[in-house]
Amino acid sequence: MNNRSNIVSLSADACSSPVVDAHRVADVRQALPSEQMIQDLAQIFGLLSDPGRLRLISALLEGGEMCVCDLAAATGQSMSAASHALRLLRANRVVKVRRTGRMAYYRLADSHVRMLIDLTIAHLGHDEGDPHDD
Amino acid sequence: MNNRSNIVSLSADACSSPVVDAHRVADVRQALPSEQMIQDLAQIFGLLSDPGRLRLISALLEGGEMCVCDLAAATGQSMSAASHALRLLRANRVVKVRRTGRMAYYRLADSHVRMLIDLTIAHLGHDEGDPHDD
DNA sequence: CTCACGTGTGAATAATCGTTCAAACATCGT
């Protein structure tokens, strides 16, 4: 993980990682989400961090249930790319699939994703300009 | 973008991208968020898709306002890595910085991030097992 | 059966991203 992963001594020793408020550091440290939770969160957010997948989800949000080729056409990507993306979303329970014959109809698994996107759009709406540095 | 980015003819021609329900495709297509919105959403979610940044945000959620070295210690990463991550978060208005002397104290810019994380944790809570494929 | 079609998959390429190291910068103490 890193060169010094355990708690530093309470009196700030200054070698590779000086600490100003050791008490707060220890406090915050044990209040952090578990490693498993962090990984799961990162994975979900990672799924939503790709424009192609985001378009796919938006399409399902609007269309309700669609087959792969229609999703590909609606989101402007190749069927192969759409299938790869849907596979990822499927593996993480974001979408569900219903197969009839040679068709595969995808739909969203639950409504949490819609809330996530709506909340983020709200976040973008009120204080987003261009990125800046200071 | 791709080899065929405009709308297909309304009667499903079958060449590189067959369409089953052309009407719905056109309908969904024009209801999609703008390209700019998609990019912004992807960027925000991308920021939250890294365990290090997620720990940083969680620490600030708990600690309120902390300096870089304490954040590094609390989240178990080097000060350099923490600084790089904070720079990214800062550029996207997720955190704000207050500088006094040689110290830099970071805090969250708003509470949207907390809602995002809480909502996602709720999502993870009710239907998350291991990923699967079918 | 044979062919066309919608979909799924694997491998290879390119692009992106995170981490680390080394150094620079600004500030404080002596």
Added chain:
DNA sequence: ACGATGTTTGAACGATTATTCACACGTGAG
């Protein structure tokens, strides 16, 4: 002024990821 300290930065490397191509699978039509 000098050195120590907290922070920032740039470049290089390794790892992860997206995209494409080609082909395989199963299904329905003739």
